[in-house]
Amino acid sequence: MxxxxxxxxxxxxxxxxxxxxxxxxxxxxxxxxxxxxxxxxxxxxxxxxxCTSSPTPHPEYTDATNGTPDGQATADDGARAACTALGGTWASDDDVCVGIEPEFDGSTGALDPATPPTADVVGLTITTSADGAVFHVTIASDDVDCQTYADWWEVVRQDGTLAARRIPAGPHVEDQPWSDASAAIALDDTDRVVVRAHFTTTGYNGQVWVGSLAEGFTPARIATTFAAGLAGAEPLPTTCTP
Known part of the structure; x- marks a missing residue:
């Protein structure tokens, strides 16, 4: 033309x-x-x-099932079913199980969200093999320095005994949330456990996961008094790398 x-x-x-x-x-x-x-x-x-991109979700937290940045756990059918199996009530406002069995829920305070600072287990994946179950966690914690941070996370049996504990090298000030994995833990399919993190200044006040290999797991709020004596049990942090 x-x-x-x-x-x-x-x-x-x-x-x-x-x-x-x-x-x-x-x-x-x-x-x-x-x-x-x-x-x-x-x-x-x-x-x-x-040409305008969608707003980026808040980067600090992940949900309960697939790591989507969100800030709260996102329920799936498995988490709700596990909550029901534990005798709990599903709190739809923040997608968490409350009011579960007395062994885990010894006070009504567990019905309310904790006051920061906290160390919340916001993601959990479990892989199994002949050696046992490996717990892969994602933790969102209000870390500041070696005096104020999530100093360990652990797997606790329903009877209050310690099944496994992992101690990080130091605070995760910049890389939030952070991930870790346990060694293989020998568990029966019906053994109920709590997966929780400990914060230096507020103890076991964050969101946990509760369940068993047979029933599945659910994000939950439980009493801070559950197996509180484990805060003094070995192993404990001996050093901290800022």
Missing amino acids: SADDPLSIGIFGLFVHPGLSPSGRARYPRGVMRTLSRFFAALAILAASG
Whole structure:
């Protein structure tokens, strides 16, 4: 198509300005020009909005099932079923199980969210092999320094005995949330356990996970008094790397 072709000139003129020809003369009546100008302005706004990315979710926390940044655990059918099996009530406002069996829930305070600082277990995946069950956790903690941080996390049996404990090298001030995994733990399918983290200044006040290999696991709030004596049990942190 040549530059002198009427169709070529018409298309060129349309995109140079909706109401001017390439020579600058008005092509359309004034009312039509105004309408076309508004039309092209609207197209420009739509094009710009189409290129805008969606807001990034808050990066500090992950949900309960698949690591989506969110800030609260996201329930799935398995978590709800585990909550029911434990005799608990599902709190839909923040997707967590409350009011579970007395062994875990010795005070009504467990019905309410904890006051920060906390160390919350916000994600849990379990893999099994002939050697036992490996617990992969994601923890969101209000770490500041070696005096104020999540200094360990652990797996505790329903009778209050310690099944496993992991001690990080130091606080996770920048990399939140953070992940870790246990060694293989010998458990029967019906053994109920609590997966929880400990904070230096507030103890066991964060969100935990409760369940068994047979029933599944649910994010939960339980009494801070459950197996509280384990806070003084070995192993304990001996060093801290800021």
